[in-house]
Amino acid sequence: MNPPTIPVVDVRPATTHFESIGAEPAVTRIVDAFYRQMDTRPEAREIRAMHGPDLAPVKAVLVRYLCEWLGGPKHYSAERGHPRLRMRHAAFAIGAAERDAWLACMHAALDETDIDPAMRDTLMQSFFRTADWMRNNGR
């Protein structure tokens, strides 16, 4: 008698967040909108001032980081190693106000790019956790 066959269950998600939001072109639109928001929102003035005048280099890095974070290609780690985001942000004084300004820019950027609202809320919850963990000045 043949042994019973064990069904093979593929536990990988059918699509990643990266694919379902529209891959790299969508991530690039979000990052462009995000830094445009940072350039113009009054509450983001302080976090904008932490960046250099030319946002192009950090834009390119954030696109690669977010593509990877959403389940897309791992170009960020290949180029920059482990993200160690808390360490990379240690030079900037980040408290609740800075966290909230960052999140406001990202929320507005996601709205600008017509992302599905349920996906926007899922992403915002994750961004909140990351941004909150970046706080380093106890405010």
Ligand code: HEM
């Ligand atoms: C909490 C408020 C935050 C502030 C004030 C902040 C500010 C900054 C600043 C000033 C830089 C350096 C820019 C430059 O090199 O000119 C930076 C880099 C970066 N930030 Fe943030 N950030 C925040 C939250 C976040 C969050 C939540 C994420 C990810 C979801 C993130 C991802 C990155 C990445 C990937 C880089 C580039 C790191 C690298 O050099 O490899 N940041 N951020």
